[in-house]
Amino acid sequence: MSDRDSAAWWDAVRRHELTLQRCAACREVRFPPRAMCNRCGAESAEWVPALGTGRVYSWVVTHQVFAPALAGRVPYTTLLVRLDDGPDLLMYGNLAEGAPADLRPGLPVEAVFEDAEDGTTLINWRPRP
Known part of the structure; x- marks a missing residue:
């Protein structure tokens, strides 16, 4: 990576x-x-x-197992987030909390970190209160 x-x-x-x-x-x-x-x-x-904050720009719900390491997570939701740090800054990450049905464009989110078993740390997103 x-x-x-x-x-x-x-x-x-x-x-x-x-x-x-x-x-x-x-x-x-x-x-x-x-x-x-x-x-x-x-x-x-x-x-x-x-800042670690942004707004949901788009998302996709994955139902297919593309990587064996993620087989237990299917379905999972990947967000494209427009960062609050600037107008053209976009970052991907999985939805950490909540349901895909609750997502909408412009939903405020914040970054959270996930330490994976293989030593990788990922950026995920959860709705802001």
Whole structure:
């Protein structure tokens, strides 16, 4: 899962910290992580804390077993969340609490961390009170 651009992000997630990349030149925040800023082309960036909140943009309920490790979770719901940190920042994660029937576009959610048995930590989302 981790690569050159995302390794620092995955390290932060393992510490239960949600971070985003910010361009060192123009200060534009971006996600997913990448080597070059889309706005100014600079190749230097820093990691900054994310708010950990957003709004549901879309979702899909998966009924098919695509990975044996997830067989016991089917059906599960994956959300696409528009982060409150910026207008063009989208992040995926599973629905941690609630039912798919309760979802609607714009529903406020917050990030929660899930430590998987294989040592991976995932970002999931739950409705905000």
